[in-house]
Amino acid sequence: MKKEKKRNKPSKEIPLGFVDRKExxxxxxxxxxxxxxxxxxxxxxQYLETPSFEYSDSIGKFxxxxxxxxxxxxxxxDENKWLSLRYDLTAPLARYVAKxxxxxxxxxxxxxxxxVWRNEKPGPGRFREFLQFDADFVGTKSSLADAELCxxxxxxxxxxGLNKSDFVIKISSRKITEELFKKLNIKDNQQKLTALRALxxxxxxxWDSVKELLGEGRKDKSGDFTEGANxxxxxxxxxxxxxxKKTPETEDLIEIIKIFKDYNFRNFExxxxxxxxxEYYTGIIFEVNLKFDVKNNKGQVIQFGSIGGGGRYDxxxxxFGNYDAPATGISIGLxxxxxxxxxxxxxxxxxxxxxxxxxxxxxxxxxxxxxQLLLRExxxxxxxxxxxxxxxxxxxxxxxxxxxxxxxxxEDEIKSGKPTLRNLSTGKEKSAEIRExxxxxxxxx
RNA sequence: GCAGCAGUAGCUCAGUUGGUUAGAGCACUAGUUUGUGGAACUAGGGGUCGGUGGUUCGAAUCCACCCUGCUGUACCA
Numbered sequence: 001m002k003k004e005k006k007r008n009k010p011s012k013e014i015p016l017g018f019v020d021r022k023e024x025x026x027x028x029x030x031x032x033x034x035x036x037x038x039x040x041x042x043x044x045x046q047y048l049e050t051p052s053f054e055y056s057d058s059i060g061k062f063x064x065x066x067x068x069x070x071x072x073x074x075x076x077x078d079e080n081k082w083l084s085l086r087y088d089l090t091a092p093l094a095r096y097v098a099k100x101x102x103x104x105x106x107x108x109x110x111x112x113x114x115x116v117w118r119n120e121k122p123g124p125g126r127f128r129e130f131l132q133f134d135a136d137f138v139g140t141k142s143s144l145a146d147a148e149l150c151x152x153x154x155x156x157x158x159x160x161g162l163n164k165s166d167f168v169i170k171i172s173s174r175k176i177t178e179e180l181f182k183k184l185n186i187k188d189n190q191q192k193l194t195a196l197r198a199l200x201x202x203x204x205x206x207w208d209s210v211k212e213l214l215g216e217g218r219k220d221k222s223g224d225f226t227e228g229a230n231x232x233x234x235x236x237x238x239x240x241x242x243x244x245k246k247t248p249e250t251e252d253l254i255e256i257i258k259i260f261k262d263y264n265f266r267n268f269e270x271x272x273x274x275x276x277x278x279e280y281y282t283g284i285i286f287e288v289n290l291k292f293d294v295k296n297n298k299g300q301v302i303q304f305g306s307i308g309g310g311g312r313y314d315x316x317x318x319x320f321g322n323y324d325a326p327a328t329g330i331s332i333g334l335x336x337x338x339x340x341x342x343x344x345x346x347x348x349x350x351x352x353x354x355x356x357x358x359x360x361x362x363x364x365x366x367x368x369x370x371x372q373l374l375l376r377e378x379x380x381x382x383x384x385x386x387x388x389x390x391x392x393x394x395x396x397x398x399x400x401x402x403x404x405x406x407x408x409x410x411e412d413e414i415k416s417g418k419p420t421l422r423n424l425s426t427g428k429e430k431s432a433e434i435r436e437x438x439x440x441x442x443x444x445x
Numbered sequence: 446g447c448a449g450c451a452g453u454a455g456c457u458c459a460g461u462u463g464g465u466u467a468g469a470g471c472a473c474u475a476g477u478u479u480g481u482g483g484a485a486c487u488a489g490g491g492g493u494c495g496g497u498g499g500u501u502c503g504a505a506u507c508c509a510c511c512c513u514g515c516u517g518u519a520c521c522a
Contacts, residue, residue: 012455060522072521087522120521121446145448197520220518224448227519279522360480387459397483403482424482 007129007365008418017121027349028338029131033113036133037158043152045111045135050092054114056082060319074119083245085117088328089134090316090329097138097327098320107139113334119269125336134331138317143252146312147259149330153288153308154267161347168325171286172274174311175250180242184235186294191411193212193279194229199243200275203305251311252283284328285311294340307340355383355441356398358391360410367414370406371437378438380445399426405444407437 014020021029040047056075073084086092097108112134122128135152137145150169157167175197181192192280198213200419205213205350212218214236217228231239248254248270260268268286276285310330313411317325341347355375357368368384375382398406408420408429419437422429422445432440 013513091522118521121519123516217516220448226447226519358480391480392478392482397482399482408480408483412480420480422481427482429481 015128019127019129022353025285025338025342027048028342028347029353031332031349032135032173032244032334032341036111036113036156039152039156039159040135043109043135043148044111048093048110048112049097049114050086050089050112052085052117053083054092054095055164057082058086058095059086069378072119081431086114087118088331089114089132090136090313093134093138093329094317094320094327097187097317097325098323101325102431103322104138107137107145109135109137110380111135112140119212125339125430127335130336133332133334134329136327138325138327140328141326142312143255144259144286146252146286147256147263147265148327149310149328150256150268150286151259151265153262153330153332154265156332157288160341162243162341162346166344167288167290169268169269169286169288170271170274171253171256171268172270172272172283173248173250173253173284174179174281175252176243176272177249177275177284179238184231184238186235191229191231193229195239195270196230196275198229199239199273199400202273207240211240214239241445245272246270248272256284276311278311278313280316281311282314283312285309285431286330288332290340291342292344304343307337323348351444352381353402354383356394356401356403356406357382357384358408359385360391360408362413364409364411367409369420370432371409374434375438378439379443380438405441 014293019392037047041134056073059073073087075082075084076333077083093110093112097104104143114134115129117129119128127296135149137149150171152162154167154169158164160165175198181187181195186192186195201213202210209218213226213228214231215228215233217226219225248257253270257270260266270351273286274285276287289304289306308331310328312326312328314326317323317327357371359365359368365384372382385397387393387397395406403424405424406422408422413419413431417430418433421437421440421444422427430440
């Protein structure tokens with residue numbers, strides 16, 4: 001009987017890849033968001049919000065012969081159409097631009113903050129639900145736009161408390177690999193993609209492993225085998241040699257570096273091993289990398305990788321029809337930035353906690369409420385102890401929520417009109433006239 | 446998806462070659478203190494030992510399958 005009952009209890013577990021986020025983290029996130037908004041206004045971007053769900057085909061999820069478009073997205077069927085939770089903010093932007101093409105200004109600059117969902121295996125610091133920040137230029141081919149994005153994200157990170165030496169923007173261009181493929185006469189699209197994905201892993205795996213992936217394939221340390229791009233060893237040598245060059249040769253990179261100079265912006269590096277997985281990039285690509293150590297909850301230093309990146313995608317919006325909409329944009333993973341920022345030693349956000357007014361006798365509630373009103377009118381966070389119980393329990397509560405002080409206003413104090421104020425960090429008590437109370441508390445906070 | 450490892454209290458874990466009623470620390474509740482938190486002491490609650498089936502006189506322990514998690518790898522439009 002009892003066992004039966006237990007079995008029917010609802011699960012207290014949360015789904016794989018989803019997390020509860022607590023106040024400490026949320027405050028840092030709010031701080032970052034307020035900085036972002038401020039700077040986006042300064043740079044002249046429009047604020048936009050699009051829905052969490054889109055029709056699956058609108059965001060690039062076509063469902064040829066599948067029952068369910070579940071490749072990486074969460075979907076369900078509504079009446080006859082498939083809907084998917086958005087997996088990024090770029091696809092909805094493309095859809096928005098196509099839908100509103102005639103009304104929007106051209107070029108169109110918009111920024112967006114929003115949760116995105118990915119139906120993928122979560123990893124350390126990677127979840128199935130996370131907050132992204134995106135800023136994009138639509139309808140301009142100018143490298144000034146690409147440059148602005150880099151300068152802007154740098155300003156945001158600085159405003160959030162990072163030093164120039166804490167991060168770097170790495171830039172490259174898809175034109176480099178494109179020209180290489182042309183030169184080597186590699187035409188098969190699938191082969192190109194496999195090669196790009198392999199090159200994207202240089203950071204993590206190193207050149208030796210990447211060369212295996214460009215060739216026949218690679219066995220990882222768990223014994224799993226990954227099929228390679230099957231390029232000839234001659235071609236692989238040429239690719240390695242070409243990508244190890246330290247100076248950019250493509251036109252777009254030369255141009256953006258010149259613009260950086262005009263901005264007096266130096267916090268960037270050319271790195272031809274920056275590839276980025278997405279297929280749709282066509283030109284300049286960049287990544288925002290942190291240079292300080294990030295640790296996991298066991299205190300081990302983990303390879304954190306980039307907190308975001310972006311690049312130029314001149315053909316994406318054309319998928320919706322014939323729009324002249326070359327575009328470039330940046331995405332930042334806010335939760336990852338929050339995680340990293342919380343580890344900076346000098347980074348703390350204080351949240352004022354309420355002064356707790358203890359309850360001795362429910363018949364004196366009017367007195368407590370008056371005190372509470374007085375404090376709140378003075379913009380002091382205050383609350384009457386919200387439960388029932390002895391004074392000890394009330395003190396324990398105040399201690400647990402990090403309250404700076406409690407006010408004791410029992411029979412004797414009410415009679416004399418002088419509440420007792422107890423400082424919870426020193427443990428000292430003081431008797432104060434009601435009109436002095438606000439000042440005494442301000443001394444403590 | 447593939448591979449390796451692991452699942453014992455809310456959390457971190459111990460549990461000997463299979464052997465009584467499964468333990469510890471932290472956390473929680475109550476008390477020592479009927480008006481005083483962070484320390485101490487005392488007592489207490491809390492477990493289908495991931496699940497199912499099997500081997501056995503006897504299973505947290507051995508076997509099979511399943512589920513879940515972690516790590517690596519792939520995918521990440």
